[in-house]
Amino acid sequence: MKIEKNKVVAISYQLKVDDGETGMVHHETITDENPFYFLFGHEAVFPKIEAAIEGKEAGDTFSVYLGYEEAYGDYDEFKKVIIPKSNFKEEGKKNKEILKVGRVIPMQDDKGNQMRGEILKVDYRGVHMDFNSPLAGFDLEFEGKIVSVRDAEQEEIDHGHVHGPGGHHH
Ligand SMILES: [Zn+2]
Numbered sequence: 001m002k003i004e005k006n007k008v009v010a011i012s013y014q015l016k017v018d019d020g021e022t023g024m025v026h027h028e029t030i031t032d033e034n035p036f037y038f039l040f041g042h043e044a045v046f047p048k049i050e051a052a053i054e055g056k057e058a059g060d061t062f063s064v065y066l067g068y069e070e071a072y073g074d075y076d077e078f079k080k081v082i083i084p085k086s087n088f089k090e091e092g093k094k095n096k097e098i099l100k101v102g103r104v105i106p107m108q109d110d111k112g113n114q115m116r117g118e119i120l121k122v123d124y125r126g127v128h129m130d131f132n133s134p135l136a137g138f139d140l141e142f143e144g145k146i147v148s149v150r151d152a153e154q155e156e157i158d159h160g161h162v163h164g165p166g167g168h169h170h
Helices: 047-053 154-159
Strands: 007-018 024-030 036-039 061-066 080-083 104-108 114-123 126-130 140-151
Touching: 024 140, 047 061, 047 140
Parallel strands: none
Antiparallel strands: 007 024, 007 036, 007 140, 061 140, 080 126, 104 114, 114 126
8 A cells, every 4th residue: 555645654763863063873763563653644744754755655665864944943042931930830849849950841832832841950030941842953864664554544534643553542
């Protein structure tokens, strides 16, 4: 079965990231046993990856190089912000337990968009957070394999995402 719009595709891959010094370094491995599932043609993955695997079948391999502007975009200084400590309240927890450097916290902006911010430091001014993707500004290289391809259920197409193993449970 060939990959086309509204197929559920499972891929395994190795992701390498250009660290700007030594070159491409290993960042992440997704195995055949625990692949990444997505609904093809619904912007679940970068367009260049969809273009590289369209028409391929289970067992085929692919290799994609993404410049940072085709991946997570440029690193943006304006996504580093200072937020008042009083905004970080969790029931029954002290600020000290919540505000740990390196911790990644899901938050919402004033338009209700979900974003994840990493705590860089905490000082008298507040909580210094970075809402850039950890891979912002990096060139990426995917070496991967098509693990499986199947037809999507109508409900999956309506929702725009995969259900069952590797997908949404609801
Ligand atoms: Zn759904």
